[in-house]
Amino acid sequence: xxxxxxxxxxxxxxxxxxxxxxxxxxxxxxxxxxxxxxxxxxxxxxxxxxxxxxxxxxxxxxxxxxxxxxxxxxxxxxxxxxxxxxxxxxxxxxxxxxxxxxxxxxxxxxxxxxxxxxxxxxxxxxxxxxxxxxxxxxxxxxxxxxxxxxxxxxxxxxxxxxxxxxxxxxxxxxxxxxxxxxxxxxxxxxxxxxxxxxxxxxxxxxxxxxxxxxxxxxxxxxxxxxxxxxxxxxxxxxxxxxxxxxxxxxxxxxxxxxxxxxx
Ligand SMILES: Nc1ncnc2c1ncn2[C@@H]1O[C@H](COP(=O)(O)OP(=O)(O)OP(=O)(O)O)[C@@H](O)[C@H]1O
Numbered sequence: 586x587x588x589x590x591x592x593x594x595x596x597x598x599x600x601x602x603x604x605x606x607x608x609x610x611x612x613x614x615x616x617x618x619x620x621x622x623x624x625x626x627x628x629x630x631x632x633x634x635x636x637x638x639x640x641x642x643x644x645x646x647x648x649x650x651x652x653x654x655x656x657x658x659x660x661x662x663x664x665x666x667x668x669x670x671x672x673x674x675x676x677x678x679x680x681x682x683x684x685x686x687x688x689x690x691x692x693x694x695x696x697x698x699x700x701x702x703x704x705x706x707x708x709x710x711x712x713x714x715x716x717x718x719x720x721x722x723x724x725x726x727x728x729x730x731x732x733x734x735x736x737x738x739x740x741x742x743x744x745x746x747x748x749x750x751x752x753x754x755x756x757x758x759x760x761x762x763x764x765x766x767x768x769x770x771x772x773x774x775x776x777x778x779x780x781x782x783x784x785x786x787x788x789x790x791x792x793x794x795x796x797x798x799x800x801x802x803x804x805x806x807x808x809x810x811x812x813x814x815x816x817x818x819x820x821x822x823x824x825x826x827x828x829x830x831x832x833x834x835x836x837x838x839x840x841x842x843x844x845x846x847x848x
Contacts, residue, residue, distance in 0.1 A: 588651075589743060589775045590616040590639060595648035596800075597634060608634050609645065610800035616743075616792075621769065621776045623786035625832065626796030626804075627840045632779040635801075636745045639777060640664045653742055662690045665741035665774075669748040671732035673720035679731050680716035683707060686739040706734040709771060710764050726757035730764060737768070743775045750785065759817055762788050766815075783832045784820055787811065793828075795835040805835040 592614040598605040608631040616622040626632055637643045638650050641660045650657040652664070665686075673682045683703040687694055694702075707716055710730040720728055729749060736744055750758040762785060769776070780786050786793045787809055795805040807828060811819045819825060837843035 587618050588615045589618040589620075589653060590614065590622075590777065591649075591651040592635075592639070593649045593651070595635075595638060595645045595650060597631075597638070597643075597645045597647075598800075607800035609638075610802050611648070612796075612801060613803055614794060616775055616777060619773050619775055620791045621778065621789055623778045623780055623790035623793045624796060625780060625783060625786050625793060625836065626801060627798050627836065628781070630796050630799045630839070631801040632796060633747055635796075636666075636747050636777065636779060639743070640666060640745055662686075662739070663742040665736035665739070665744045667729075667732050667736040667744065667746045667749045669751045671720075671728045673728055673731060673735075675720055678717050678719060679712065679723065680704070680707070682720065683731060683734045683738055686735060690739045703734065703738055706738060706768075707731070709768060710734055724757075726753055726761060729753065729761060733761075733765070733768065737772060737774060740772070741774065743777065745777045747779045748781065749778075751781065758782075758785070763817070765789055783829055783836070786832065787825060787828050788815065788817070788820055793832060795832065795839060797839050798841060804839055805831075807831060807835075 592612055595609050595612040597609045598607040624632055624635065638645055641657045644658055652661065680703055683706065684699045687699045687702065704716065707713055710733060712727060712730055715723060715727065750761050753761065778789060790809050793807040793809060794803055797804040809828065811825060834843060838845050
């Protein structure tokens with residue numbers, strides 16, 4: 586299978602007043618076309634830095650980031666992004682917010698086609714009937730649904746999500762996980778998800794990458810073996826429990842709180 590994303594030996598340090606702060610150290614990650622890659626790791630290890638590099642918002646000190654066989658050196662409109670804070674524009678309706686990327690990336694697309702495309706997604710995530718509302722009239726979960734629609738409305742090659750469900754309550758978060766799987770079933774896209782939630786990583790991921798403590802390298806890769814048509818109940822199977830235990834252990838290793846080879 587072709588890799589859509591190839592991160593090869595990426596090393597990066599931020600220049601701070603106190604001197605260079607090494608954040609990534611020879612990081613290697615490959616994400617095949619259509620795969621969902623969840624990335625977990627200790628707080629502050631460099632996960633968000635990784636998303637900025639893949640999106641082309643910054644370039645690494647050393648190593649290479651490849652997207653679709655092209656070296657990433659600047660921001661690309663074939664990447665969609667979603668963050669913990671949905672940052673929707675309050676002076677635009679939900680529909681107008683979702684359409685925004687099309688105005689930038691597909692200026693020749695007719696207004697009717699843009700509306701059809703946005704409405705198709707809003708319906709898919711259960712927001713039909715809310716398209717004329719302002720962001721402040723929606724709940725946090727609904728805003729995040731709208732933000733997901735906006736992130737994929739222009740059919741990006743890759744969707745990068747940095748803790749998109751982190752601010753939501755547990756029930757809303759689980760709803761959104763299911764919406765996310767449904768979205769991918771309807772519109773297969775390659776995805777990189779940064780999360781602190783190990784259950785989320787296993788429910789949504791095809792592979793889960795555990796980063797080491799800062800400076801981050803790839804410490805462990807888990808292939809998620811749950812069925813493609815998994816439900817929330819799949820998280821309560823012995824198979825899932827074993828994967829979650831492995832990930833918990835790997836995080837403890839990354840935090841320096843457990844030896845690498847302990848069970
Ligand atoms: N622009 C910057 N300049 C200097 N240091 C930075 C900059 N951005 C991030 N850092 C530092 O780099 C380290 C890694 O930051 P990053 O946000 O990538 O980590 P993270 O794993 O996403 O963190 P968290 O899990 O807490 O969200 C942190 O120590 C952070 O303070």
